[in-house]
Amino acid sequence: MKLNVPPTKTNQLILKQDLAMATEGFDLLEQKREILVMELMHLLDRVKLVHQELEERRKKAYDTLKRAVSFNGYYHMRNIASGIRYDHKVSYQTRVAAGIRIPTLEIEQGEFKLQYGFAGTDSLVDQTMNDFLLLLEVAGKLAELESSVWLLARELKKTQRQVNALEHIFIPDYKETLKYIEQVLESKELDSFFTMKLAKKQMTEET
């Protein structure tokens, strides 16, 4: 659709500048989009692996917990759990890609050790602790991936929209308007040329 501007020389200049800017922006955004897609595809394989692992471990851990609770009772389990302390350490760094801060987490998982009396606890309790430690390890990995993927995907969608808006609306509109202005200016020029010729002819006839 043509923009609603009067076809003048000044407007033509302004529009030309704008169009150059838009084209440059379009190229930049296109590059950004490519970078984001690359980052995401890069993460995709890891996401698949971690996700699968998480599902397996989660099912196992939740099942064990349910069984442990039904054998020992909720309050007993809670008493045992309140005595458990693990020294997990997580440090993070952030890396910037295409304007997004992507976290990298380094996780030091606490080692499995018995932290309660043997009397009054059964093997299911040990199993629960073991399973949940394994689950936590994967959950930590997923935290890193989830944050990065979420942010990257959001940014990619945004960039995609911007690229589309520029490519399909903004740039064609400007091109069309420029073409229209050019035509009008040309015909005006022709008009004035003709008028001048006419005036010149009349002037020579009068003398």
Add this chain to the structure above:
Amino acid sequence: MAYHIIGDQDTVLGYRFAGVSGDVVEDPESAKTAFLHATGDRSISILLITEAVEDMIMDLVIQHRISSQPPYLTVVQDIWGPKGKRKSLQELINEAVGIRITPEEDD
């Protein structure tokens, strides 16, 4: 404390066995308080929330994710089964990248 979990009492109990500190929440109000408290705590690096809690405080969660500040969030399933259909990370990626690129067609 590197990990923290917000969820219902059974899920929290499970993670307590792995030495994760936890807040038990039942309603949106307490979930909101616990979430704000946890995100303000610098000693927590990874925050686990259950799907039920995520549903309760969706806008807060989104806001926190956008800020890309630690603690980093992970949504875990509730112990009593999934709460509705959710987009997996893979679906999120595929949706964002567009269906024309899939690993099978890539090469």
